[in-house]
């Protein structure tokens with residue numbers, strides 16, 4: 001990452017107090033930071049603190065003659081390798097979604113030709129507001145990358161999603177975004193042992209709606225699935241990447257099919273067939289709410305919570321494994337267990353009819369779910385192979401090598 005430059009736009013939210021730490025992390029990796037403070041951002045952290053830590057003066061206004069004469073706002077937006085917006089306030093997200101350009105930050109965001117990563121931070125109600133969710137959908141469609149927000153206690157005393165991701169997590173997303181944009185474009189990619197092969201990879205969690213603003217989800221970040229898709233692509237495979245709403249960005253150079261629910265994921269996998277291999281790394285919800293409401297559910301004053309009626313979701317792994325003509329030559333499932341990992345994963349392999357199971361212990365103490373590392377056991381019909389703890393990227397590369405060997 002040494003020598004890369006991050007254009008860091010700091011919006012007007014309480015979470016701006018975490019930005020000095022983010023700047024330290026970015027610079028510790030040998031990267032440069034061009035800081036941009038919005039007017040509101042300057043209310044929460046100072047240009048002095050940010051400039052000293054970044055080692056460069058923070059830019060604040062659009063109509064600053066000295067800056068404009070020296071570098072110019074268009075140049076500023078192009079000189080960076082990646083644009084990061086943190087905290088990305090509801091207001092900044094709205095401006096980005098609408099293409100407004102009435103201050104330096106929003107003008108740079110509109111003028112840039114680089115990838116943009118946002119770390120949203122706001123009150124839980126602001127986050128859930130239909131306007132913010134609409135803007136979010138527009139930004140996703142525009143290819144804007146996102147990290148967080150996390151769920152938890154907020155500075156305003158409320159609880160829920162809206163906390164800005166921690167600086168370490170933003171740093172990991174920056175690394176991933178830069179790694180991706182440093183990779184060669186698919187058409188110029190070197191061929192490898194999987195050239196000419198088609199692989200489907202599922203990834204991330206699924207969201208099962210309760211009503212228009214609530215859903216049942218899980219803690220899968222999509223990190224392992226994204227790394228596997230990237231590793232298979234690097235071996236030359238054509239990858240269909242079917243992903244739920246993950247926090248880790250999808251890799252470049254793969255066909256990305258975004259879904260929300262388990263039912264949509266099943267349909268997307270079916271549409272992507274035929275394939276030589278399928279790697280089912282998504283954390284698919286076992287159940288969905290069948291009496292989900294088209295309108296936001298309200299408390300009715302009786303103190304009685306709504307009775308959610310659940311139905312089992314399609315078992316995508318078992319379904320793919322049981323296909324006749326369309327069955328991929330190799331079907332790989334994942335087993336996230338919290339105890340008796342080998343016993344449960346062995347039973348799962350037999351029950352689902354898949355060829356391999358990549359099993360791991362996701363007990364909270366392992367830090368695997370949402371973390372950068374993984375410790376897996378690869379189970380085949382011939383037995384179990386325990387891999388040492390390593391980065392999720394390393395697990396992905398090793399698994400991709402095994403898949404390439406298997407497909408011959």
Ligand SMILES: Cc1cc2nc3c(=O)[nH]c(=O)nc-3n(C[C@H](O)[C@H](O)[C@H](O)COP(=O)(O)O)c2cc1C
Nearest residue numbers: 011012013014038039040041089090091092121122
């Ligand atoms: C104490 C305080 C805290 C705020 N925190 C947030 C926040 O976390 N997220 C947010 O979207 N807006 C927050 N706001 C509102 C924004 O500061 C306001 O919408 C501002 O116009 C955003 O400017 P920006 O687009 O430059 O970020 C806060 C306002 C105040 C007074």
